Amino acid sequence: MNTIEEQLWNYIDGNCTPAGQDAIARLIEQDEAYSKKYQELLQLNLEFASMELDEPSMAFTYNVMETIRTENARQPLKAAIDKRIIMGIAVFFVFTILALLVYTFANTHSQLSAFDIKVKIPAAIKLPNAANIFTRQAFKWFIMFDVVLALFLSDSYLRRKKPTKHA
Amino acid sequence: MQSKLSDIDLIEQILAGNQQAYADLVKRHQRFVFTLALRFSKNREDAEEIAQDCFIKAYRALASYGGQSKFSTWLYTIVYNTAMTFLRKKRVATDSIDDEATFIQVENNESAYDAHNVENKSRSFYLNRAIAQLLPDDATIITLFYKGEQSLEEIAQTLGMEANTVKVKLFRARQRLKDKLERNLKHEVKELI
Numbered sequence: 001m002n003t004i005e006e007q008l009w010n011y012i013d014g015n016c017t018p019a020g021q022d023a024i025a026r027l028i029e030q031d032e033a034y035s036k037k038y039q040e041l042l043q044l045n046l047e048f049a050s051m052e053l054d055e056p057s058m059a060f061t062y063n064v065m066e067t068i069r070t071e072n073a074r075q076p077l078k079a080a081i082d083k084r085i086i087m088g089i090a091v092f093f094v095f096t097i098l099a100l101l102v103y104t105f106a107n108t109h110s111q112l113s114a115f116d117i118k119v120k121i122p123a124a125i126k127l128p129n130a131a132n133i134f135t136r137q138a139f140k141w142f143i144m145f146d147v148v149l150a151l152f153l154s155d156s157y158l159r160r161k162k163p164t165k166h167a
Numbered sequence: 168m169q170s171k172l173s174d175i176d177l178i179e180q181i182l183a184g185n186q187q188a189y190a191d192l193v194k195r196h197q198r199f200v201f202t203l204a205l206r207f208s209k210n211r212e213d214a215e216e217i218a219q220d221c222f223i224k225a226y227r228a229l230a231s232y233g234g235q236s237k238f239s240t241w242l243y244t245i246v247y248n249t250a251m252t253f254l255r256k257k258r259v260a261t262d263s264i265d266d267e268a269t270f271i272q273v274e275n276n277e278s279a280y281d282a283h284n285v286e287n288k289s290r291s292f293y294l295n296r297a298i299a300q301l302l303p304d305d306a307t308i309i310t311l312f313y314k315g316e317q318s319l320e321e322i323a324q325t326l327g328m329e330a331n332t333v334k335v336k337l338f339r340a341r342q343r344l345k346d347k348l349e350r351n352l353k354h355e356v357k358e359l360i
Contacts, residue, residue: 006338015319015334044345049313051298052291056201056215061193064222068189071223 004034008041105143174238181229189229193222196239199315200246206306207250208257209299217253221246236324243315243325247307254303293355297347305340312337 010016011024027034057063172180172188174195180188197218204217225245232241298306304326311317311325319337323330 005342009338009341044341047290047294047348048309048341048344050291051294051310051313053198053202053314054205054211054214056197056218060197060201060215060219061190064193064219065186065190067219067223068186068226 004037005041008034008038011038012041012045101143101146105139175234178229178232178234178238181226189226192238196242197222199239199310200242202314203243203246203307203310204250206298206301206310207254207303213253213257217246217250221249224249237321239315240317240321240324243311243317244327247325250303293348293351297344297351300347300351301340301343304336305343308333308337308340309344 007016007020007024011021011028014021016024024034028038029035172191174192177188177192177195181192200221201214201218204221205211205214208214208217221242225242228245232238298309301309307326308322311322312319315322317325319330319333322337323333326333328336
């Protein structure tokens with residue numbers, strides 16, 4: 001059973017059921033003890049509601065905004081740069097390199113034998129025979145090396161990415 | 168006019184990149200946040216630090232505010248948690264001033280609350296002093312209820328309690344506040360006499 005005070009606080013706060021509200025209103029009217037306590041609590045309620053809020057220092061808002069601005073400025077470049085731009089640049093270079101490779105590979109057969117470009121070079125200088133160096137076999141080794149290097153680099157990249165995802 | 172914008176409107180502007188809108192939001196809530204922080208820390212420097220910390224945390228987490236509850240309720244939850252962490256860190260004594268030797272107990276505890284006896288000091292002075300003597304939880308509930316425009320359900324959400332628990336705590340907090348107020352006033356009257 002609630003105490004008189006508890007019932008009256010509920011009545012003041014409007015937390016009673018409509019029936020309870022009516023019952024307490026009647027008690028306040030008829031019972032002097034209830035009426036006296038009600039007046040006292042009502043006075044207290046007004047007093048509590050008149051409580052004043054404290055004011056922070058004048059520079060409070062400025063300090064908060066400065067801290068936020070400083071934090072934003074301190075954000076590392078890595079986090080500030082849009083990752084889509086980086087991806088775009090990477091995709092551009094990958095496609096360019098791939099296109100160059102494909103074009104070179106497609107034209108190798110016909111051009112390997114066509115290293116007989118007529119250039120006027122003094123007789124004293126002897127150039128090595130390019131056709132001997134850039135043989136089809138050497139080119140295949142070069143591509144092979146590139147593929148292995150690409151696999152190695154992508155493997156190390158994915159290994160690095162995995163733990164950061166788990167973290 | 169900027170000041171007439173609702174909290175939600177301001178938040179939308181902030182999320183769209185208008186940082187100045189956050190300054191308006193801070194100005195709107197700073198007094199209440201500072202007062203709540205003061206209920207825990209009991210000194211202005213720490214309260215300002217807590218309040219500042221709360222607004223910075225709120226800014227960082229603003230994108231996660233879904234709008235399910237009032238912004239103030241969401242903000243006060245941050246204040247409550249930050250202040251509790253602060254108390255734990257600083258190990259501030261949260262015991263009521265009841266136990267302190269400096270507080271003079273008045274023997275007669277029965278007479279009714281009568282502020283008219285003391286006329287030379289404002290009522291708000293006594294009220295603020297009595298609130299400062301309450302436990303942080305009691306002072307917070309009283310402040311949220313009377314000044315935070317928060318319903319019992321919203322206070323419950325802020326403090327992570329059941330609404331019924333808050334109702335009981337509010338009742339007890341009011342009783343304690345009333346006792347403190349009476350004691351302080353009686354002490355003052357005794358001194359005057």
